[in-house]
Amino acid sequence: MTPRDRQVRALLADVAREAILPRFGRMADGDREEKSPGDWVTIADRESELLLAAGLQAIDPDARVVGEEACALDPTLLEDIGRGRLWLVDPLDGTNNFAAGRTPFGMLIALAEDGIVRHGWLYDPVADRLCHAGRGIGSFVDGVRVSATGSGRSLPIATFSRYWMSSEKAARLEQRAQGTLALEEGLRCAAAQYPALVDGRCDVALFERTYPWDHAAGALFVEEAGGKVARLDGGPYRIDDAATGLLAAATPQLWDRAAAVFAE
Incomplete structure (x- = not known):
């Protein structure tokens, strides 16, 4: 790990211990609310984002911080995320799982410059596991370099979330996938879903929302x-593109196979 990776890892672990893990499975009445139907926010989201923002500004004062909960209060923060140097923060990804007292949930940080993501960190507070990557450098799990190979199954495992799409669209995808992909419900936690593509638990992930x-x-x-x-x-995926629909796969070949099913 680079010194910055170690700093970010220490910050994530500290914030998780202070603001997230003590509340897991112990949410009190009034500790959560719906930002929109089915989309929860908790006191842990808000407190951890404030702590992360302060810590990240100390690590790199030249990069501004754009967090999920800050954007919920002020959507104009998204208007220029394609310009300059910035930290992107999801302080508690998989909030619905967390609020229900179940895993997976995680923490996400990315460092971008002029719309290009240069570094990314995905932290599992329960397992104390860090997945991180640097553009042109590689992907690592707790400092060990990793490569994605896929599950190796004859029918690749493809995940998607019925929750964020119409029942009609979900039914169309299920029909078109028959004999080509084995569809499973997604984890509703990007911090866990992306690592699952690399460690072989699934082959493809279709995301409807692309914050x-x-x-x-x-x-x-x-x-x-x-x-x-x-x-x-x-x-290509860009952080300043607000379009819906994003397809991720363990290999380019698996991506092509899935795109033939999912592209409408």
Whole structure:
């Protein structure tokens, strides 16, 4: 790990111990609320984002911080994320799982410059595991370099979330995937879903929503491990592109196979 990787890892672990893990499975009444139907935010999200923002500014004062909860209060923060140097923060990814007292949930940080993600960190507070990647450097799990190979199954495992799409669209995808992909419900946690593509638990992941704090770190982690992440038309993923629909796969070949099913 580089000195910055060690600093970010220490910050993530410290914030998790202070603001997240003590509340896991112990949420009190009033500790959570719905930002929108089915989309929860908790006191742990808000407190951990403040702590992370302060810590990241200390690590790199020249980079501004753009966090999920800050953007929920002020959406204009997203207007210029394609310019300059910035930290992208999802302080508690998989909040719905966390609020229900179940795993997976995680923490996501990415460092971007002029719309290009240069570094990404995905932290599992329960396992104390860090996945991180640097553009042109590679992908690592707790400092050990990793490569994605896929599950090796004859029917590749493809995950998606029915929750964020219409029942009609989900039914169309299920019908088209028959005999080509084995569809499974996604984890509803990008911090866990992207590593699952690299360690062989799944081969493909289709994401409907593409908020930058959810995908910046994970997309880089999969790509640097040899996988492919792109829009369904094959276009590149950029953090300043607000379009819906993103397809990630353990290998370019698996991406092509899945795109033939999922592209509409």
